[in-house]
Amino acid sequence: MSIWEYANPKKFMATTAPVLPWVMWGAGVTLVVGLVWGFFFTPDDYRQGSTVKIFYLHVPAAMMAINIWVMMLVTSLVWLIRRHHVSALAAKAAGPIGIVMTLIALFTGAVWGQPIWGTWWVWDPRLTSFLILFLFYLGYMALWTAIEDDDTAADLTSVLCIVGSVFAVLSRYAVNFWNQGLHQGASLSLDAEENVADVFWYPALVCIAGFILLFVGLVILRTHTEIRLRRARALEARMRA
């Protein structure tokens, strides 16, 4: 019994299908709890007022935007090394979710920044990095759609994902070098000096958990769709032959 057994599309579908509704419901409940708690049952920030509460959307979305790319990197490597179709299709399925998370992070960031910095957009390193990440997602997804043969597309997007990851990290540091920026430091860290008080911290954790569950649910759902598409195409090809 090895974990790779679940890389078989049929086995993957059979195993994840019963779990999927639970994950989706879990995500819904967690998000509602977290957001309601965060929006209505936490005090306003003494400096930033109620605008600070957009943080419950902004921070989880930004974390997911980066982590989804990392997940795509891992699944791409698994595809290149072990040739498990589910892995490649999961990477493909995660792309659009990642780009939406990046957009949410950029949009909520703009809404948050406007009253505080007095402008919707500044070329701050963190904002710029997310814009660059957005471009990387865009290129990755465009390559998937441009190539007709499924396995060729999986191979080439995986290579692009690996090379892109290196350049994304390079860009992150290059951008730091280019402009020191006015974005506040990391909102959540495990250092002794927490920069967010516990009252904000617990609902934020709930929101992050909700976003993670939502992502897992969506990725399973979209991977199912991709597997069914491949299956439909495979059956069609056999029929024609």
Add this chain to the structure above:
Amino acid sequence: MSLHVKDLGVARGGRPVLEGVSFDCAPGEALILRGPNGIGKTTLLRTLAGLQPALAGEVAFPEDSGAYASHADGIKSQLSVTENLAFWAEVHGGQLADNVLEDFDLVDLRDRLAGTLSAGQKRRLGLARLGVIGRKVLFLDEPTVSLDGFSVKMFADWLRDTHLGQGGIAVIATHIDLGLDAPVLELTPYKAAQDAAGGSDEAFL
């Protein structure tokens, strides 16, 4: 120096087209591949040459001795006939010998730009490439397309006397009779079954 092929399975576009192909070629032997369009002759030759992975089975011939040639023969129209050949010779670590130009009747055309050659002349230039790269195991995909009868005979002579005569091997997919004394392998019996294993979409069925 010999070519062994055992239980070879090949796929086109991720779907198996041929399976269980086996044959052997000793030095100086050629093999003619026959079969209807779409049976997988080109796919088989590309797999033999190592351009695409085999689904199953094994292909064995000495390393760095195979060469592939198809209708697209890598001729640059802005380079002259000798420049084209000298390039391929140099990439393969050799030099352009004059007798190759004679063998393929290119002596009078040697300084012409390849772009100004006729289709048949270009084809001869493409085939002459096989004479300069010094490879012993040739995988030829319809080598005589757009050649006239005289040129076909010239190519067949080169293949028999120069290439095979010096211990070379050739696997040729062709529809016309080259006049070679070579066995013919009919590919139809090797056609992959409808539900053949190994396709890239197999996991989804």
Add this chain to the structure above:
Amino acid sequence: MIALLKRDLALAVRAGGGFGLGLAFFLIVIVLVPFGVGPQSELLSRIAPGILWVAALLAALLSLDRIFALDHEDGSLPLLATSPLPLEAVALVKGVAHWITTGLPLTLAAPALGFLLNLETGAYAFLLITLLIGTPALSMIGTFGAALTVGLRRGGLLLSLLVLPLYIPTLIFGAEAVRRGADGFSAANALVLQGGITLGVFAFLPFATAAALRVNLR
């Protein structure tokens, strides 16, 4: 490898336009900028380093899709793949050939175009040096992008979308070094980092390029 490099250079010279088009595009972009932002010398001189770098980058982008497309069309690519030359070497040579036919002329032309934008006197040396260090990276990254899109019928636009984000670090360090030079600061950091990127790109991308070519040859 030398044979392939010589052939690619000969083809670029004989096909004509290889050198010329990129340079002409570079010139036109630089000429258009003052029409867009206004003719004040002060403003132009301040934005000159960035404009020169962006324009050079776009000019280098123009010819990328031809790196492998011609060899793909006439069947040279599978023949090269079965030759004793490893595909990694082919990728490297293609990148170098693209640099010699595009990056090098752009680098040499850049100072002349700097005059048009009133570039600070102190910045010319830095412009030349950063382009000399940076354009090889642009060519090699572009070669990687070209290998990804070689099998596609209309890969040109997609190629730009894939390659431009990868150009960001090189652009940042290049333009930053020229700007610091223009302002009389030390540009050593930016130059070293840019050189590091170029070396890294030449060390690793030939392998990624060859992998992409192998997939596309299947």
